Amino acid sequence: MAIYDFIIVGSGAGGGTLAYYLNKSGANVLLLEAGRFYRKNTFPKTEAEASAELYWGGGIEYDNQAKLGFLRGRLVGGSSIMYQCLMDRFDDIALNDWQAESGINYFTQNGMDSHYTQIENDLQLHTFTEGERNGNANLFVKACDELGYKWGYLRRGQHDCGRELGNDCITCLNGCHRDSKQSSMVAFVQKAEENNLKVETEIEITQVIHQKDGVIVRGLQGLIGHKKPVEYKAKKTILAGGAFGSTRMMLMSGYQNQLPALGKKFATHPQFMWFGFQKEYVDSHKLFFQSVASKDPNFRANGFKLENVFSSPVSTSMLFTVRGAQHHDFLKRYRYMQCVEVAVRDENIGEIRVDKKGKLNVHKPMTDQDNERKTKGHNAIRNILKTAGAYEVYESQMSFGLHLMGGCTIGVDGKNSVVSPEFNVHGMENLYICDSSVFPNAPGINPSLTIMALAHKLSTLLIK
Numbered sequence: 001m002a003i004y005d006f007i008i009v010g011s012g013a014g015g016g017t018l019a020y021y022l023n024k025s026g027a028n029v030l031l032l033e034a035g036r037f038y039r040k041n042t043f044p045k046t047e048a049e050a051s052a053e054l055y056w057g058g059g060i061e062y063d064n065q066a067k068l069g070f071l072r073g074r075l076v077g078g079s080s081i082m083y084q085c086l087m088d089r090f091d092d093i094a095l096n097d098w099q100a101e102s103g104i105n106y107f108t109q110n111g112m113d114s115h116y117t118q119i120e121n122d123l124q125l126h127t128f129t130e131g132e133r134n135g136n137a138n139l140f141v142k143a144c145d146e147l148g149y150k151w152g153y154l155r156r157g158q159h160d161c162g163r164e165l166g167n168d169c170i171t172c173l174n175g176c177h178r179d180s181k182q183s184s185m186v187a188f189v190q191k192a193e194e195n196n197l198k199v200e201t202e203i204e205i206t207q208v209i210h211q212k213d214g215v216i217v218r219g220l221q222g223l224i225g226h227k228k229p230v231e232y233k234a235k236k237t238i239l240a241g242g243a244f245g246s247t248r249m250m251l252m253s254g255y256q257n258q259l260p261a262l263g264k265k266f267a268t269h270p271q272f273m274w275f276g277f278q279k280e281y282v283d284s285h286k287l288f289f290q291s292v293a294s295k296d297p298n299f300r301a302n303g304f305k306l307e308n309v310f311s312s313p314v315s316t317s318m319l320f321t322v323r324g325a326q327h328h329d330f331l332k333r334y335r336y337m338q339c340v341e342v343a344v345r346d347e348n349i350g351e352i353r354v355d356k357k358g359k360l361n362v363h364k365p366m367t368d369q370d371n372e373r374k375t376k377g378h379n380a381i382r383n384i385l386k387t388a389g390a391y392e393v394y395e396s397q398m399s400f401g402l403h404l405m406g407g408c409t410i411g412v413d414g415k416n417s418v419v420s421p422e423f424n425v426h427g428m429e430n431l432y433i434c435d436s437s438v439f440p441n442a443p444g445i446n447p448s449l450t451i452m453a454l455a456h457k458l459s460t461l462l463i464k
Ligand SMILES: Cc1cc2nc3c(=O)[nH]c(=O)nc-3n(C[C@H](O)[C@H](O)[C@H](O)COP(=O)(O)OP(=O)(O)OC[C@H]3O[C@@H](n4cnc5c(N)ncnc54)[C@H](O)[C@@H]3O)c2cc1C
Pocket: 009, 010, 011, 012, 013, 014, 015, 032, 033, 034, 035, 071, 072, 073, 074, 075, 076, 077, 078, 079, 080, 082, 083, 084, 085, 086, 087, 088, 173, 203, 204, 205, 206, 240, 241, 242, 243, 244, 245, 246, 249, 402, 403, 404, 435, 436, 437, 446, 447, 448, 449, 451
């Protein structure tokens, strides 16, 4: 059996980034991915197909009370294929809280700066300007200004969204057909392929065996029908399957007795969507879907932020939990809908478990504090929609977790965390984890830039 320098399991924001830097250093790297390798010209064309083909669970996975839906990608690029690519550094509030929870002293602006800078240099980033606001953004901005709420332009990883063509490619969330969106696939994996990175797809790893001289990973190859058992070995292996994926691989490998914190401290920034009906067209699906967001220090202190989002036609039809004529009536007014959502900075009391067959069982109740934050966010949205002139508002009864964090948290102490400050699984010198599963708690800020920065940090430690 060939023995690689490094195996990386999972090719999303964490794994894809790490593969690029390790491959660039001249190491012999194997990148394994459970999903397929779609390219810009092979992404599914419709929302329904994309939902079935690109996501774990064929679309939405739910918590064990079916109250919160989770979205995560299963393809090369992971969830970075469907993300909005909003790229924010963490502020002092988030970094100080991480330091307090983990005991790690590099969680400071200085400690993270070189890693953020490297990623920012390697991605193509664009900060929106006034001329790029669409109807939805204009309503949000006008209302925030009237109410005295602070807002700001977003920074997104994109380089050519085809604005001159009307930028009507609303399939962007299911794979960018222009290779404009800076997913880990576009920004890192495709580039590393040119430098002979070995990528094996449709391989789901189910067992990780730590040995003194390396790590063996076992799994099954194939998505449909007969699945072939496979086995690989590397001197060092990094799990980057995301909060659910990495935690699941560790639990299925039986490490829970050794690692009491495994599966714990799961958080997800629960999001709740609101619609405001206007008399004029809003056309939130046109031009740039999301160019502004709340930047109000008061909202930040109260643990929520507002996003001026876009809701696609299929998602919108699902978010209206009414029936028949009422549903029809809402959808007829699609072009008149203003959309705003709140994301809650939630407490990390969730737990990721698996049953004997490896099926996920995620426990994620909302705490009193989470509900208080949500209510404050809802009050702010109501004010915005009313001030913007909505004659009717609708609060969706469905909520989603798009930022899956924790389960294999980082920290100095083997009782309360799973990986060391150097991303080593406690007590296992050849096994590492580096993705959103290591987040000590919910930052209340978009996570991907930090996931990539942490991957860059680990690459520098491993290359040394
Ligand atoms: C709709 C949507 C919008 C979002 N918008 C933003 C945004 O604007 N900004 C932002 O910062 N974040 C955003 N996010 C969140 C962001 O995409 C994720 O936080 C980030 O991609 C997580 O990175 P990761 O490496 O931890 O996991 P992922 O990117 O999910 O990658 C994990 C990979 O591991 C693979 N894998 C899992 N288990 C196994 C296994 N057993 N064997 C082999 N492979 C496995 C998966 O298939 C996947 O490809 C969004 C997410 C969604 C769904």
